[in-house]
Structure formats: structure tokens, C-alpha cells
Amino acid sequence: MLSVKIDNSINITKMMSSSQMIGNHKKNFEIKGETSRCDEIISLREHSLIGISPFNSRFSREYVNALVDWAAAHFDAIDVLLPCEEEAARLLVAAGSPLSKAHKKTRREIERHLNILEPIIERYRTLNRPIRVFQFSDMKDNQAYQKKRARVEAAFETNQSFREACLEMSRQAVGGRVKGTGGSACAIDEEQVHLALPYIFAEIPFYVNTPALLSLKHSVLIYHRPWPIGTGLFAGRYPLRVHPSQGYGVVTQQV
Numbered sequence: 030m031l032s033v034k035i036d037n038s039i040n041i042t043k044m045m046s047s048s049q050m051i052g053n054h055k056k057n058f059e060i061k062g063e064t065s066r067c068d069e070i071i072s073l074r075e076h077s078l079i080g081i082s083p084f085n086s087r088f089s090r091e092y093v094n095a096l097v098d099w100a101a102a103h104f105d106a107i108d109v110l111l112p113c114e115e116e117a118a119r120l121l122v123a124a125g126s127p128l129s130k131a132h133k134k135t136r137r138e139i140e141r142h143l144n145i146l147e148p149i150i151e152r153y154r155t156l157n158r159p160i161r162v163f164q165f166s167d168m169k170d171n172q173a174y175q176k177k178r179a180r181v182e183a184a185f186e187t188n189q190s191f192r193e194a195c196l197e198m199s200r201q202a203v204g205g206r207v208k209g210t211g212g213s214a215c216a217i218d219e220e221q222v223h224l225a226l227p228y229i230f231a232e233i234p235f236y237v238n239t240p241a242l243l244s245l246k247h248s249v250l251i252y253h254r255p256w257p258i259g260t261g262l263f264a265g266r267y268p269l270r271v272h273p274s275q276g277y278g279v280v281t282q283q284v
Contacts, residue, residue: 057099057282057283058096058099058281058282059280059281060280060281061278061279062277062279063259063260063277063278064263066263066273066276067249067277067278069276070247070248070249071249071276071278074103074104074105075104075105075106075245075246075247075248076105076107076240076243076245076248077100077103077104077106077107077108077249077250077251077278078107078109078110078163078235078243078248078249078250079096079100079107079108079110079251080110080250080251080252081109081110081111081142083111083112083138083139084117084120084121087253088145090145093142093145093146093149094145094149095282096280097109097149099280100251101158106158108162108163109160109161109162109163110235110250111142111143111162111163111164112139112164112231112232113164113165113166113167113231114132114135114136116165116228116231117138117139118132118134119224119225119228120203121134121135121206123203123206123221123224123225124203124207124221125221139164143162150162165232168234168242171242173234173241174234174242177234177238177242180269181269182230183268184267184268187268188267188268190261191261191266191268194257194258194267195226195229195230195258196222196223198229198257198258199222199226199228199229202228203222203225204217229258233262233269235250236250236256236259236271236275236277237262237269237270237271237272237275238271238272238274239275240274240275241272246274247274247276248274248275248276249275249276249277250275250277250278251277251278251279251280253279253280253281253282254279255277259271263277
């Protein structure tokens with residue numbers, strides 16, 4: 030997932046009060062939906078897709094283990110979304126890294142996440158709870174994904190408000206990386222912003238309709254922050270909008 034910061038969400042319940050949590054986990058989480066419809070989808074407990082961001086220290090081995098355990102206790106099925114090298118490396122290049130260094134660092138970071146996930150997946154396999162890891166590159170032969178991504182790119186070219194929202198989200202993401210290396214986000218130019226756009230384009234199909242991509246009835250994409258562009262996608266402000274079978278939930282770890 031592309032890590033950018035915004036704050037706007039609604040608390041969710043499912044067969045428990047909004048503050049009630051599973052007590053047999055070392056680290057518990059609360060989930061808040063983006064809309065009332067997200068509340069309903071989360072309450073179905075059918076499927077969650079856990080978004081993981083590379084280059085984000087939040088996603089430690091302990092955090093990922095705790096989040097997967099929590100999700101497995103709250104949803105019948107869970108999968109993981111992890112960016113692929115091509116799009117994620119673009120973010121580093123946009124922030125000023127040389128191309129070869131960006132790819133090397135991205136490859137190493139994705140391998141780190143896969144190494145964290147491997148024993149988790151094996152543990153749940155023995156419990157007959159299969160967990161799949163999807164990267165953007167896994168979708169190259171998925172016709173539903175390719176059609177939705179094409180619609181995203183077409184909307185960017187033809188709709189001014191959607192274009193501005195995507196550019197602003199890219200600007201925030203690149204700015205975050207620049208600040209992380211000690212630079213100034215004020216120095217970001219339009220070329221850098223455009224360079225990172227494919228990362229956003231690759232994610233949006235999962236945000237608007239994971240069920241169509243993975244042949245599911247309902248799904249909730251879960252992440253630790255709201256998406257800046259999400260409010261508009263849910264509200265129908267752009268040519269694209271979130272499908273009624275898709276939910277989005279912000280998870281907060283309770284220490």
C-alpha cells in the first residue's frame with residue numbers, strides 16, 4: 030500500500046460492541062470503516078485484504094503477526110496485498126534514488142516482507158486457513174484487474190478532479206520519502222510526482238473492487254490509515270467509485 034496520511038473514518042462493530050476486542054491476542058486492534066456501507070461489509074466477516082507498505086517501519090515481524098492473527102479471528106478468509114518491485118521502486122526513484130539502487134532496495138524490502146509472511150502462511154495452512162499474497166505483478170493476466178486499471182488511467186487523463194486527487198496523493202507519498210531521507214518536500218517537482226503515479230494506479234483497482242479481482246462476494250481492504258483519495262471514490266466524485274461489495278477499514282493497534 031502507498032503510505033500517506035489523512036484522518037477521516039467511522040467506528041465499526043460486528044457481533045460485539047465498538048470497543049470490544051479479541052482477548053487472546055498479545056496485540057489487539059480496532060477497526061473503523063470509511064462509510065456506513067463499510068460497516069455493513071465488515072460485519073459480514075467474509076474476507077479481508079491486508080495492505081502492507083514497503084519502506085514503512087510499522088510493518089515489523091511482530092506487527093504483521095499480530096495483525097494477521099487479529100484479522101484471522103475477525104474474518105473467515107484473509108489475504109495480503111504487497112506492492113511489486115516495479116511500482117514500489119518508482120517511489121524511491123521519484124524521491125531521488127538512482128534507478129539501480131532503488132530496485133535493489135525495493136527487492137530487499139519485498140523479500141523482507143515475504144520472509145515475515147512465509148511462516149505465518151505456513152502456520153495458518155496447518156490450520157486449514159490458506160492465506161494468499163498478491164502483488165501487483167500477479168495481476169498481469171487478470172482481465173478484471175487490467176480493465177479496472179485501464180479505467181483508472183483513462184479517468185486520470187479525462188477528469189480534472191480525479192487527476193488532481195491522484196497527483197496530490199503521489200505528491201504526499203514522494204514527499205514522505207524525501208523527508209525520510211532528510212530532504213525537503215517543498216523541493217518536489219512535477220516530474221517526480223508523475224513518476225510515482227503508477228504506484229497509485231496499481232492500487233486503486235483493489236480499493237474499488239477486490240471482489241471482482243479475486244472472485245469474492247464481499248471484501249474489506251484494511252490498512253492503518255485512510256486513503257486521501259478514498260472519500261471521493263466512495264462519494265462518487267470521480268468517474269470511478271467503490272463497488273457496493275467493497276469495504277475499507279482503518280485498523281488501529283491497541284497497546
